[in-house]
Each structure stands twice: as structure tokens, then as C-alpha cells.
Amino acid sequence: MPENYFDERIAKRYDAKWANTFDPAVVEPCVDFLARLAGNGDALELGVGTGRIALPLSQRGIQVHGIELSPEMVAEMKAKPGADSVSVTIGDFATKTVEGRFSLAYLVRNTIANLTSQDAQVACFQNVAAHLEPAGDRRVVCRRRCAAPDFLRPQDDRA
Numbered sequence: 001m002p003e004n005y006f007d008e009r010i011a012k013r014y015d016a017k018w019a020n021t022f023d024p025a026v027v028e029p030c031v032d033f034l035a036r037l038a039g040n041g042d043a044l045e046l047g048v049g050t051g052r053i054a055l056p057l058s059q060r061g062i063q064v065h066g067i068e069l070s071p072e073m074v075a076e077m078k079a080k081p082g083a084d085s086v087s088v089t090i091g092d093f094a095t096k097t098v099e100g101r102f103s104l105a106y107l108v109r110n111t112i113a114n115l116t117s118q119d120a121q122v123a124c125f126q127n128v129a130a131h132l133e134p135a136g137d138r139r140v141v142c143r144r145r146c147a148a149p150d151f152l153r154p155q156d157d158r159a
Contacts, residue, residue: 011072031056038062041103046093047111051077058085067093094124101133
């Protein structure tokens with residue numbers, strides 16, 4: 001399992017340190033977009049952290065499940081109102097499997113950069129593909145350079 005860089009010291013300060021990313025002007029457009037993609041299905045967030053996106057998405061009626069390496073980050077999320085509606089599995093989101101199928105699997109911000117090798121990123125995308133319903137959304141949007149393998153692109157986008 002990869003090293004957990006988000007220990008208790010970081011987790012306790014995370015929301016305050018990145019307060020600008022919790023601004024409703026930042027969160028709401030993201031949640032709107034993800035809710036449209038999820039439709040009537042369930043969503044899987046990789047690197048759910050303190051729930052910045054998962055909590056408001058679950059408040060829209062989307063059943064959200066998260067995978068998170070840091071129990072300390074999850075503890076911070078679980079202390080927030082509405083956190084009981086988000087289920088979480090502790091583990092490496094590149095390889096951890098969970099029960100169920102999802103219409104949407106997503107990660108936000110620079111979460112993919114926590115996987116520091118192309119092999120780990122590809123394993124993550126393979127893991128995502130295994131969790132999606134056959135018609136599940138395989139969209140990849142990266143703020144930073146990442147390895148998005150061909151099998152994640154919709155069939156009509158392939159060369």
C-alpha cells in the first residue's frame with residue numbers, strides 16, 4: 001500500500017488550508033456537473049478525503065461511495081453533517097475494489113497526482129473500469145498531466 005501522506009496533522013488542517021476550494025462558487029459547478037453525469041445511478045469517488053465533493057453530491061440524492069487511503073481524512077469527513085450518507089472504504093484507490101457498480105467514478109482536483117507512476121495511474125483507470133456499469137461514464141479530466149489509457153475514451157473518440 002502506498003504511503004499515507006495525509007496523517008492526522010494534515011487532516012485536521014486540510015479544509016482550512018484549502019478553504020478556497022470549499023467555496024460554493026467552486027464546489028457547486030463541480031457537483032452540478034457530476035450529478036448530471038451520475039443521472040439516477042451511484043457514484044464512486046476516488047480519494048474522497050474530507051468530503052468536499054462527496055457530501056454535497058450525496059445531498060443531491062446521489063448515493064456516493066468513496067475510497068480513501070487516509071483514515072484520518074475520513075474521520076474529518078465523518079464529523080460533518082450528512083456524512084452518514086457517504087460510505088467509505090479505506091484503501092489505495094488504484095487497486096482497492098468495492099461492492100457494487102457505479103454509473104460514475106470520479107476524482108477531483110489533483111488527486112490523480114497522488115499516484116506517482118504511470119503504472120499506478122493505469123492500474124487506477126483499470127480499477128475504475130471494473131467498477132463502472134456497462135454504460136458508466138469514463139470521462140477523464142486532469143488538471144495535470146496523467147496517463148489516460150485508450151480504453152477510457154468513449155468508443156467514438158478513438159482514432
